[in-house]
Amino acid sequence: MIIQKDKLFALLEKLKSGGKRIIAPTKRENILLFSEIGSTDEIIQDYINTRLSLKGFFLPRSEPILEFRIHQKNVEYTTVLEENIKPTVVFGVRPCDAGSLPIMDKVYTWDYIDEYWVKRRESTIIIAVSCLDCDEACFCTSLGLDPGSTKGSDILLTPVGNDTFLVEIASDKGKKLVEDNAELFAEGDADKDSILAPVRQKLGKKFDLSSIQPWLQENFFHKFWEQNTLYCIGCGVCTFVCPTCHCFDIVDEGTVSGGKRMKLWDACQFRTFTIHASGHNPRARQDERHRQRIEHKFNYYPKKFGDTLCVGCGRCVRYCPVDLSILRILTMISQLSQTGSQTSRAEEK
Amino acid sequence: MNYKEITEKIRERARELLATKKVGVIIGWAQGSTPQKTHPVFITNPDDVEQLVWNKFCYNNLSEYLNRQEIRAYGRMGIISKGCDNKAIVGLLQEFQIEEKDIYIIGVVCEGMGEPEPLDKCRFCDVHTPVLYDELIGEQVDIQPEEGHFADVEKIEQMSREERWEFWQKEFEKCIRCYACRQVCPLCHCRRCIVDKNQPQWIDLSSHPRGNFAWNFIRAFHLAGRCIECGECERACPMNIPLMLINKKLIKDVQELYEYRAGYDPKAVPPISTWREADDESFII
Numbered sequence: 001m002i003i004q005k006d007k008l009f010a011l012l013e014k015l016k017s018g019g020k021r022i023i024a025p026t027k028r029e030n031i032l033l034f035s036e037i038g039s040t041d042e043i044i045q046d047y048i049n050t051r052l053s054l055k056g057f058f059l060p061r062s063e064p065i066l067e068f069r070i071h072q073k074n075v076e077y078t079t080v081l082e083e084n085i086k087p088t089v090v091f092g093v094r095p096c097d098a099g100s101l102p103i104m105d106k107v108y109t110w111d112y113i114d115e116y117w118v119k120r121r122e123s124t125i126i127i128a129v130s131c132l133d134c135d136e137a138c139f140c141t142s143l144g145l146d147p148g149s150t151k152g153s154d155i156l157l158t159p160v161g162n163d164t165f166l167v168e169i170a171s172d173k174g175k176k177l178v179e180d181n182a183e184l185f186a187e188g189d190a191d192k193d194s195i196l197a198p199v200r201q202k203l204g205k206k207f208d209l210s211s212i213q214p215w216l217q218e219n220f221f222h223k224f225w226e227q228n229t230l231y232c233i234g235c236g237v238c239t240f241v242c243p244t245c246h247c248f249d250i251v252d253e254g255t256v257s258g259g260k261r262m263k264l265w266d267a268c269q270f271r272t273f274t275i276h277a278s279g280h281n282p283r284a285r286q287d288e289r290h291r292q293r294i295e296h297k298f299n300y301y302p303k304k305f306g307d308t309l310c311v312g313c314g315r316c317v318r319y320c321p322v323d324l325s326i327l328r329i330l331t332m333i334s335q336l337s338q339t340g341s342q343t344s345r346a347e348e349k
Numbered sequence: 350m351n352y353k354e355i356t357e358k359i360r361e362r363a364r365e366l367l368a369t370k371k372v373g374v375i376i377g378w379a380q381g382s383t384p385q386k387t388h389p390v391f392i393t394n395p396d397d398v399e400q401l402v403w404n405k406f407c408y409n410n411l412s413e414y415l416n417r418q419e420i421r422a423y424g425r426m427g428i429i430s431k432g433c434d435n436k437a438i439v440g441l442l443q444e445f446q447i448e449e450k451d452i453y454i455i456g457v458v459c460e461g462m463g464e465p466e467p468l469d470k471c472r473f474c475d476v477h478t479p480v481l482y483d484e485l486i487g488e489q490v491d492i493q494p495e496e497g498h499f500a501d502v503e504k505i506e507q508m509s510r511e512e513r514w515e516f517w518q519k520e521f522e523k524c525i526r527c528y529a530c531r532q533v534c535p536l537c538h539c540r541r542c543i544v545d546k547n548q549p550q551w552i553d554l555s556s557h558p559r560g561n562f563a564w565n566f567i568r569a570f571h572l573a574g575r576c577i578e579c580g581e582c583e584r585a586c587p588m589n590i591p592l593m594l595i596n597k598k599l600i601k602d603v604q605e606l607y608e609y610r611a612g613y614d615p616k617a618v619p620p621i622s623t624w625r626e627a628d629d630e631s632f633i634i
Contacts, residue, residue: 029519031589051587052525061525062555136383230419231389236527237587253553253560262555267527272545285419317382321533321585322389322409325382 001178002188005163009040011184015089020125023057023090025050034090043092048135049313053097053243054090058104058120059265061240065116066261068254080260085119093128096140096311098152100243101126106305107246116263125173128153129165130196134203137314139327141203145311148196160190206327207334209308215337216299220291228332229290232324236267238293238316244309247273268292294329350487352404355457358486359429360398362455366427367395372453373424376411377401385464389414393423401429403457405464410579412437412535416446426452431459432476436577436612437535439481443615444575444622446538456482460490470580470593473498480613502597521561523588526554530582530592531568536575543567569595574603574621577612 003011016022016037024043026035031051032044063084068077101121108117131138131147140146150156154174157165167185169175178185239245249266253259266273269289275281283289301309310326317325350358363375379390379400387406391414392398412434414420430438435456441447456479461471472495479485505513528544531537544552544564552567553560569592576596583593603609607620 029523029589031523062557062560230391231414233413233529233532235529235532235585236525237529237585240525240527241587249554251547251550251554253550253555264554264556265525270528286417287419319587321529321581323381323386324388328382 001167001169001185002160002190003157003165003167003185005165007184007186008157008165009043011181012040012089012091014181019087021086021088023054023088025092034092045092048131048133048138049094049097049315051315051319052241053100053313053315054093055100055104055243055246057088057090057124058101058117059246059248060263062262062264063116064260065250065263067258068252068261069258070256077261081115081119084116085123088120088124089127090124091127091129093126093153094131094313095128095147095149095151095153095156096138096145096313097243098126098128098156099140099145099149099311100313101152103244103305103307103309103311104246106307107301110305125154125177126152128156130156130158130192132159132195132199134199135314135318137317137325137327138203138312139206139314140312141200142206142330143209143308143310143312146196147199147203148192158190158192158195160195164188164190166190166192166195207331208338211334211337212298212330213302215333216295219336220295224332224336225287225291228329229294229324230285230287231322232269232286232290233322234269234271234286234289235321236265236269237319237321238324238326239267239269240265241315241319243311243313243315244297268296290324294326294333298330350458355487356401356403359401359403359455359457362484362486363392363398363401363427363429364395366453366455367392367398371425372427374420375401375427375429375455376414376420377429378403378407378409378411381406391420391423403429405462407431407459408462408468408581408584410434410437410533410535410581412441413533413581415441415452416535416538421451425450428452428454429457430454430479430482431457431462432474432479433459433470433577433579434535435479435481436476437579439612439615440536440575440577441538443617443619444536444538454479454482454484456485458485458487458490460492468580468584470578476612481615499597499601501591501594502601505594505598517562518558520590521558521565523590524556524561524565525588526556526561526564527587529585529587533581533585534572535579535581536572536577537568565590565592565595569599572596573599574607574609574619575611576600 012022022037023034024037025032025047026037026042027044028035032047033052034050034054064080066077066079068075108114148158150168150170154171156168156170160166169178247266249264252261274283283292297309317327366372367375375392377390378387380402381387385406387402389409389411390400411428415426458478461467475494477492478489531542552563578600580593586592609620
């Protein structure tokens with residue numbers, strides 16, 4: 001099945017007039033971001049990827065979850081949820097970002113069902129677009145994903161030239177969308193593999209994922225961390241641009257008469273992330289905090305949920321102010337594990 | 350001296366300083382993940398000095414690390430320092446964050462960073478040769494700063510109040526509160542930043558307009574007369590917020606009001622850190 005670009009944009013306009021919020025890559029103050037569009041003219045189509053992932057549409061940077069009012073000794077509160085859930089279509093999602101969503105579903109539906117996440121996921125349709133190009137920071141193929149993978153998408157479109165997209169239905173939601181708008185789609189086929197061959201070749205495979213977890217498991221105290229991650233400055237760039245980092249903080253904002261309970265992104269690279277009320281900090285050093293980021297993504301999360309908590313989108317590599325490239329870290333770990341270099345406990349610091 | 354020769358000289362000096370135990374660590378730059386990037390590196394073993402590089406991409410202001418406990422633990426810190434980074438060391442000395450005995454400065458003459466175009470800050474640079482060093486690598490260069498240092502600030506000053514408000518509202522709307530600006534800044538050295546204090550919570554942590562304005566303006570005010578214009582906050586900002594416009598406005602004001610520019614003289618008293626009985630108080634209502 002195929003769809004022409006004008007028909008595709010007509011579909012988005014139709015969904016918009018039907019009451020859905022349409023999110024797409026747009027230029028905002030000179031950076032490429034997913035944002036709500038007023039018209040399909042705003043959609044940018046020539047891009048590697050957006051500055052921020054689409055995570056913020058499911059887990060906003062900050063949002064109220066509760067409003068409270070204080071009258072003398074009485075506290076009244078109302079929860080805030082339904083008004084924050086809007087039927088949404090996200091267009092132009094890259095397969096790496098789409099792939100992050102099922103990975104995050106696991107942590108948000110595990111021991112506690114996070115209604116904010118789940119309801120937004122249910123009310124959102126993901127129309128992904130395969131990548132025909134990448135940059136040096138991209139490494140999806142090293143994580144078992146692909147510039148044309150359908151994981152996490154409802155529909156995947158692959159540009160096949162002449163303003164035409166090959167259509168792959170990847171979920172029931174996607175199937176329904178196509179059935180409900182069948183007049184816009186047409187019969188047709190294209191050789192997806194040959195279209196994606198150049199970008200796949202450019203991506204290559206940068207490290208051996210299977211070697212990472214066993215090494216992390218054994219080398220918590222390795223000198224490697226001090227030697228290669230101590231220069232981390234402890235900001236939140238990598239975690240905030242990351243499509244799979246999902247830690248949040250809860251804070252109250254307001255006055256003596258009332259306010260809001262806010263849910264905010266948090267980052268394990270912040271010194272305050274683990275600091276105890278006593279003042280003790282179990283992750284006192286920056287290399288320990290950076291090790292946590294790598295261990296969580298490539299050891300703890302896979303162990304607990306069966307998925308690596310990284311999709312290779314490359315954002316943290318691109319935007320780290322001190323070029324502490326996770327790709328470089330993983331490549332080094334992969335090489336170390338092959339040479340069998342491990343420090344014994346006696347050599348540990 | 351060209352980049353290669355300076356790199357060789359840096360390595361040679363680092364090797365000797367480490368081998369003779371004059372310093373416990375050399376803070377420098379190493380080759381980054383692409384040819385257009387470098388990353389900070391801490392060399393403690395003379396055999397590792399080959400990692401050190403000097404090229405057009407040594408952006409990071411390494412002075413940021415002088416105040417970190419983990420780095421101080423290595424002993425006396427040798428630091429490779431270009432002119433703009435060097436001004437931060439002056440600030441850290443003035444504010445008693447470091448002592449001269451704790452550091453050994455290898456100044457490097459810098460012709461400007463960035464390729465093919467130099468960084469904006471380098472066009473107006475007047476410290477191609479660092480002001481403070483124990484030894485200097487490179488020959489002094491005669492590169493005069495371009496005219497129009499504050500042209501971008503003047504453009505904002507000419508806006509109406511409403512236009513300015515709209516301009517900054519749009520810019521700060523993007524702020525995601527990752528605090529890269531704070532973390533990368535060598536002069537943002539508070540042990541506990543005001544946003545990390547939560548009893549009471551002085552500044553909203555949410556990235557709504559109120560929280561974002563409060564955060565960005567508090568940081569700017571706190572750097573008045575202290576910002577040494579290394580531009581690292583703006584470079585680090587993942588959302589491309591023109592943070593240096595605010596910092597430069599304050600640099601301009603401090604220069605006009607007090608004839609003071611931060612980062613040139615470790616013996617000078619920064620105007621915002623001092624007080625005189627005869628000071629004008631007419632602004633107090």
